[in-house]
Amino acid sequence: MFEKLQAPPPDKILSLISAYAEDTRPNKIDLGVGVYRDETGATPVLETVREAERRLLATQKTKSYFGMGGDPAFCRAIVPLIFGTDAPSDRIRALQTPGGSGALSILMGFAAKLTKRIHIPDPSWGNHAAIAKHSRLEILRYPYFDAATSRVNFPAMKAALEKAEAGDLVLLHGCCHNPTGADLSREEWSELADLLIEKKLLALVDLAYQGFGDGLDEDAWAVRHLASRLPEMLVASSCSKNFGIYRDRTGAAFVLGKTSQEAAVAEAQVMMEARTGYSMPPDHGAAVVRIILEDEALYAAWRAELETMRSRIADLRRGLAESFRRRTNSAAYDFLMESRGMFSLIGVTEEQAKRLRSEFGIYLVDDGRINIAGLKEDQIDTFVEAVVTVKG
Known part of the structure; x- marks a missing residue:
């Protein structure tokens, strides 16, 4: 019966994972999958999560x-x-x-x-x-x-x-x-x-x-x-x-x-x-x-870790907007400072998104969505230059 089935279209976001992994270019940038990354490019396990897991391992008595x-x-x-x-x-x-x-x-x-x-x-x-x-x-x-x-x-x-x-x-x-x-x-x-x-x-x-x-x-x-x-x-x-x-x-x-x-x-x-x-x-x-x-103390520590992540994203947004302003001599990308969270649409077409992947090793979704938390500070100007180039 399986011969009646047709393969579903690949998930546009998740398919970027394998494409990025297969890319051998050393300066590639992954802005596709929606996970938070720190300045090293890692998605860290929070220290408060580690502590909670230690307590759970020590006290849990059943898996029912x-x-x-x-x-x-x-x-x-x-x-x-x-x-x-x-x-x-x-x-x-x-x-x-x-x-x-x-x-x-x-x-x-x-x-x-x-x-x-x-x-x-x-x-x-x-x-x-x-x-x-x-x-x-x-x-x-x-x-x-x-x-x-x-x-x-x-x-x-x-x-x-x-x-x-x-x-x-x-x-x-x-x-x-x-x-x-x-x-x-x-x-x-x-x-x-x-x-x-x-x-x-x-x-x-x-x-x-x-x-x-x-x-x-x-x-x-x-x-x-x-x-x-x-x-x-x-x-x-x-x-x-x-x-x-x-x-x-x-x-x-x-x-x-x-x-x-x-x-x-x-x-x-x-x-x-x-x-x-x-x-x-x-x-x-x-x-x-x-x-x-x-746990009051653990809760306070978690909020501090969350604030660190939030602040990093806000700083990246500010850095992106300022870099675009310098490069384009316009306020066209100031919306990046006003928007919130990990994602923004950067305003590129599907063809331009494909060029960013093929020519610059920058992986983003075809609709132009970028995961801002995937950027490192020293990659901001490189990313901006690539976007300006493909947009002509």
């Missing part, structure tokens, strides 16, 4: 299941990290998931029981649409990014969502938009909350990069604002980036209900999605996160 919702202690610890200490906790339920993708999968599967349509920003992370399609949701795209200004086109976004139907699901990036790095302002988030309430739309917020933008609490502002105003919402969060535990696949799915009872029923339905999707989430990464969040 926790259940479909994961470790209850992890779930209790993660809620204030996302929603703050003033959260309506009686109306929030949390489930431990295999990464942010696992959270998105079970939340979209759950939402498909309530609605048939999802509105996804254009552009967005490619897996958003793939997961929505797998959940049999009809995908509608709303304009988000103005390529001419490299900033959010909020009027167009708002106008499109005003045409949405009551009950539709709306996917939103909580911070550090992937792939553009362009985020809504707080005033725009407030206007968006008004619209979601007026149109009776269900928000699904993807918070994958908390702590990589303006700060841990600052990056959660949108989620907390929406939670203070909306009767219902869904949130998917990832611990991959801010704890640096990518391969340990740790995330959380949250449901906010109108009442505690409705939240509990929704939680039970989401658990059924988890049961048929992966049954039980992996524990190791969640245990590490729990240990860090529950």
Whole structure:
């Protein structure tokens, strides 16, 4: 029967890994895959993670299941990290998931029981649409990014969502938009909350990069604002980036209900999605996160390590913008300083992206998305010169 199958198209981002590995040029630069790298080019294991793992190894007495919702202690610890200490906790339920993708999968599967349509920003992370399609949701795209200004086109976004139907699901990036790095302002988030309430739309917020933008609490502002105003919402969060535990696949799915009872029923339905999707989430990464969040000193040390990563990204953004300004004698790339997180669209075409790979050994996605955290400081001017060259 397998002869009936056709090979799927390769993942455009993951395929860059092998292409980069096969490139023998000594000065090649990898700006494709979305992982944080330090100045040496390594994706480090945080010292707080190492300490938490030492404690876990010394104290863990069983590998038995926790259940479909994961470790209850992890779930209790993660809620204030996302929603703050003033959260309506009686109306929030949390489930431990295999990464942010696992959270998105079970939340979209759950939402498909309530609605048939999802509105996804254009552009967005490619897996958003793939997961929505797998959940049999009809995908509608709303304009988000103005390529001419490299900033959010909020009027167009708002106008499109005003045409949405009551009950539709709306996917939103909580911070550090992937792939553009362009985020809504707080005033725009407030206007968006008004619209979601007026149109009776269900928000699904993807918070994958908390702590990589303006700060841990600052990056959660949108989620907390929406939670203070909306009767219902869904949130998917990832611990991959801010704890640096990518391969340990740790995330959380949250449901906010109108009442505690409705939240509990929704939680039970989401658990059924988890049961048929992966049954039980992996524990190791969640245990590490729990240990860090529950220990005051370890938590403070982790926040300091996260701030180091955030500051490095901000410095690279500033250095890039300044280098482009010197090279082009214009402010055309100043948006790099205004954008947040690891990603930005650098404004090259697919052909120009291919030239950057073939002629300069610079690996980036065909749409021009770059992982700024993949740069080293001494590579900034080299990268800028290459971009200016291919753009003519």
